[in-house]
Amino acid sequence: MGIITGLIDLVLMVFELAVIVHFVISLIKPASNKWIELLNSIVEPVLKPIRKLLVEKLPAKYQTFDWSHLVLIVVVAIIRIIL
Secondary structure: OOHHHHHHHHHHHHHHHHHHHHHHHHHHOOOOOHHHHHHHHHHHHHHHHHHHHHHHHOOHHHOOOOOHHHHHHHHHHHHHHHO
């Protein structure tokens, strides 16, 4: 694995961790602070298009749960495997 590939893999791994932490925080719903706002600014821009797509494509009975975090984690994991 080259240096560039290793660096990209590290960034994707950290992003994957950020998505997991964001999911857990979204379940807990703590008071907002600068760290949560930072996490939201990193993860939310990627989650929004996925949410929009899922709302359009998923039947209503499956829309009671926010699947966007899971979809994003799977996509990032596939990208990491391909690299």
